[in-house]
Amino acid sequence: MSVRLSRRSYEHARKLIENGAVVLDERDDWSAHQPSTRQENEFISEHGFNEYQKWYLGISEDDDEDDRKRYRFPYGDFKRVHLCGVLAAESRAGQYKYFDIEWAVAHLHGMLDALISTK
Template sequence: MAVRLNRKAYDHARKLIEDRKVMLDERDDWSEHQPSAQRERRFVEEHGLGEYQRWYLGIDDKVGEGRRTRYKFPYGDFENVHRCGVLSAESRAGQYKHFDVEQAAAHLHGMLDVVRAG
């Protein structure tokens, strides 16, 4: 898999964190908080794939454009950045050696920790 950092998504997440549009949840919450496939489809229908991709830190260049499966490592629920989503993306990106995605998620993790601290 040729996954690279989705810079638009990273910049979008940073802006959302700066605007305090965050959920400071726990690592294990992501399985419950991540959008369902049905929610993803509805979001694409309502907002388009361009807006959808802003919620995924990775782009898989082996998957053709115009497909939802091209985008990897979600970090939010289409409204807020979820700390649990960022932590999951950071961990999984490191596990699969997508180091630019891992580093971006680690930076977002640090930003969220600052918000969490007060």
């Protein structure tokens, strides 16, 4: 399976962080904060896959563009970047050796850490 970084999604996440659209939650909060399947389907219905894919840092080259499983490594709730989502993505990218995704997520993590240190 070939999964690569979505530069578009990475830039979207960076802009959200720069604009303060973040939730500085705890590492273990992601299971409660990540969008449910129902929320994902509603978002796709309202905004389409073009907007949906902005919330996932990885793209599986093996899956169809209009298939939710094409998009990997979520980092937010369709409104804000969640620290817990970034941490989960960073861990999984490292585990599966997706180095381009791991690098991008580490950069987002650093941006969020900088926000924490100013609070």
